Amino acid sequence: MEGSHAFQVFLRLRPPHSNSSIEEPFLTVLPPSPTASDEDIESGTKTQVTIHPPSNHRSQKIETFSFTEVFEEASNQADIFKHIVAPILTPVIKDGRDGMLATLGVTGSGKTHTILGSRQQRGMTQMSLDVLFRSLGDKIALMSESQIAQCNDAEAEIMDSTAFMSKVTAVVEPYQIPKPNSCPTKPPVDSHVVKCNASSSTKYAILMSIYEVYNDKIFDLLAPSSAARRKALLFKSTRSSGDRKVVTGLRKVMVTDLYEALQVLGVGQYQRSHGETVSNDKSSRSHCFISLELKKMKKSKLDGSTRMKESTFTIVDLAGSERARNAKTAGDRLAEGGHINKSLMFLGQCLELSTQQSSGHPAKIPYRQSKLTELLFTNSYNPAADPQIASIIVTADPAGDFNATSQMLKYSALAKSSVNLRPPMQVLNGSRNVSATSQISQCSQGSALEITTDERPESAMSQDATSMIAMLQLQLKEAEESRVEMERLLNQRRIEAEREREEAKARCLEIERAVREEVSNDMEQRIRLMQRMMLNKLEEDAECREEHVDRKLDMLKRTILESNDENDRARDVEIEQYVRELEAENSALRSEVLSLKRKRVNGDSPLKERSLNRLKF
Template sequence: MEGHKPSTSLFDVYLRLRPSSAIDKERFLDVEHIERATEHTPLPTHITIHPPANDNRKRAVEKFAFTSVFEEHVGQREIFQSTGIVPIVEGVLGGQGREGRDGLIATLGVTGSGKSHTILGSKSQRGITQLTLDVLFQHTAPYLVEAETRPTVFQSICSADVSEGQILPAAAFLDSVYFPGDSSRMSRATTPAMQDTSFLSAPSSKRYIPRLSTMPHYPSIDDVAIEVDGSAEYAIVVSMYEVYNDRIYDLLTASATSKAPQKRRALLFKSTEHSPDRKVVAGLRKVICANLEEALLVLETGLTERRVAGTGSNAVSSRSHGFFCLDVKKRRRSSSHVAVPGAWSSSTLTIVDLAGSERARTAKTAGATLAEAGKINESLMYLGQCMQMQSDNARNSTMPGGVERMVPFRQCKLTELLFSNSFSTHNGAMHKARQKSIMIVTADPLGDFNATSQILRYSALAREVTVPRIPSVSATILATASAAHNKPSSGRDTPSATQDDLDAAHAELSRLRQELEVAQVLLEEETQRRMEAETSWQVAESRIEEVEAEIREEVFAEMEGRLEMEKRRWRAARDVEMDAQDDHLDRKLELLSQQMGGEVYEDHIPGKENVAAAEEGRCADLEDENAVLKEKLANAEREREVMRSPSKKMRVLKPSRKWNGSAGVSLDDL
């Protein structure tokens, strides 16, 4: 097996094993201890993983090589000192008369394997981030500039920043977050648990500044010494952001006066006007910290804003990749303590807490949490491919005729942030010295074998298959096909190359399987939503029919009521009209009686009763009377024409055609 070449590897990769209290699980990871430890190799470098006894896939036993392997009993202090973090901090500060170089510290592992404990610590122990801040401020304290009290210094720092960001002194930033417009300075109570809402987006009356006395102070690193350029002065600028669903979000930009959560704006990773040959996260809010206490408060404030959620694997699982950046600005110090405009150089120490890979069935995620897990696993897969290809390039560089392949770091935002400035060039020359990078891989020897072995394959500096249980049929077929076709493109036909191809295919299958699981869950949710929509639609149709029936009933009742009112109105009008007609008829009868010189009764007109008895004696009298009446009727007609009465003309009385021997005047002739 080929050894580790630290001079050419992009990362120094360390493995840390997590202590586990489980006793009913089978241990699948063993550390190969060094029989004769020397001063340069005090720690083991190799591990062996054995598939579980109930494994039906008959996989081989594999051996992995790392820069160093830290077993379960190793503490935070030893991790800090033995992983090369101190030299990285020295490189960021820069030596005598030299500019600093960038540094990167990252953790990688399965969810729940101890990444956040390593990088951020716990309630009782400090993590790598706090220890690094402590060392940095301890040794630069005499040389830090007072940006808050010296406006010219603050302006020069703002002018030297190339990221187009907003720079604030720590005091101003903390006041805007915790004490907006409050001169009484709120009580320094402990930070309450924020589960459902964003801390910085909560109302200012509900924000409480963390108490430094409650933060851990163990382990102590007062005896750790680093080299500092005594002829220079420094400024330390802190920024924080996260990569969530393959987008970059600032963790320090929530509005201080907002009373409700606001939609966050994604940032761009690009080259700016002042940084044409180097990409930066543009638009970050940056805070100038003058001491360790301010830096810790800024760190705690940003961590509270980071996306976390509870899953089946971890009660507090990070749903994003967190970045904590320390921009160390350096310039020559004048003996007269006069500022030197435009003389700042900058180097960045980036501490990355990568989200853990997880399987949907184990973590029991669904919905948005499942989609987040898919993005996390995808970005970690791309990261593993980049690290594995860089390790292959490091091995090929030592072989005659070895050709280095391009590392595909532009596949996602995570790999672009981690790798772009390590490979970027400007006019064929590096802008500055290549950054020094450390990767701390965490693993649980009693955890998930499949997920852990996948992470180890990605991150290990070297690997070999030592004890194959059964000859792999797939490997035999691929090796035979490779030999038959003599692939000129890859130029590799060794068993290890074939195994690498199989691992790549396995990684692709894992990715496709995860995408399939996500698609299946999304399909189930979509089917459920469709069924709910159809049910709601049917209920709505039934409701529409009921509403239509109710409306028809109301309209019918209203129409009936209006018809009844119209009937009553027309009946009343008819009664009035009939009364008027009766009155008119009475006036006409009265007029007729006046003309005739007697009274005429409607119910007692001669000729209607006892007609047979009076017929013979009155015939002659009626003829005479009839002639008189004709004359009087003619006179009445002429008078009515003069009076222009509105009633119909009264017809001239004529002798009745139906006498039947009776005497009198018939009403039909009136």
């Protein structure tokens, strides 16, 4: 199955966790093979590892995987840079070629540590930037507006780092962005300065962009905005890119020194989607792409125009595959995990098929299945594309999750073979605790152990058919594992959905009860208020009526009084009149009496009778 590969695949083993409980690692590095090149034997370069399943595992197959080189636990960041990254970066700077470095591995196996380092050690990105700025030195310049227009047809927003930082600090608190000066300067990479023999009229502009593939969509990490307002970017061909596809609409920052570049990197790191899982307390939940574009600008002495040559170094920190059961994720984390695993499954298929392609069996690589494989394979690992150098660092924890690690090694290794121990329990005189390495060495020494390979002899079947069957078996097994896992997730999701439905129902009832109570309280208050208002109104009306009646009575009284006065006056007048008449009559009678007296005196009797009648009246 071995053949020359379209890219190099290195394996890096991480040192054990301080809290690791597993006593014996399942992964063993094999010494250099006797068939290796003299150079490799001399330098002690190791290229193969074997994995042996735990004794209670259903498969008892010892598998061997080959890589370009295996870096053991003791390797440090400087070793990785020197052997893997410097050979990619040098042609990017010197010859204007494209290069790509990616890390692939199970969650918590050290991908981000390799790419971005930690508080104590710098990562490949910081070291690459350091080498880039040291190598180009005073040839680094900013592009003029016309030069920007000349090279930018991907709707990019190109700006210098001062403008960029002021835009960023308008929306992000500065203290939240990791400080560049907090990045350690060790280990030094001074010895890796690339000499580029450019003329004095040649200048270089360095454009940095950082983006992530999150849930199968591309997002710019240098354009901070809230999760809800993030706009997905397109990956497409542009007028000048021809067949090459580019991510359009990115913000690109022109950086002129290491400090500025680390500031930009800090913003990208701050913006990247992270989350906490059981496997890693700061787990990357997206595939992150850091792109360093070198624009080599040469001014023509004849017409002053600028000729531009471009090369790009892309660093990719892939999210880790995980088993939801082990990572104990739920909700958003579970959905993210599903997207991550799906995209890595497609990546695995593409990597396996590209292995066949490079060993002379053309196969169509189905890279359009996900944004990740489209980004990686469209321009980078496609052997038909421009010459470029690409390497993958597969990170693994020899004492981590056996199933996840063996699956990762299966699809990333350059070659693989396996030996079946049959029956697993009886092989070693009834003992299950003898290590797989000792089993292999006993086997290689011609021991009488009953070990058989599960592969039919090559003579009985063509190599093509053997590899095809092995691949199909592998895919079948992976598909079965995925199906079981999906079923488990589906069941888990169903149970969760049922629980959520019950909770939602209970919440609804609670809300309904609270609303009813609130409404009835409100109604009661309103009724009480209306009653108070009506009583007030009735009281007011009664008062008004009372006043009205009082006023009427007053008026009547006055009227009565007034009418009494008038009657009195009339009677008085009448009486006065009567009195006056009586007085007049009286005086008339007196005068008559007087005249009668006089007449009596004179003897006149009829007059006397008449006056007596009047007196009776």
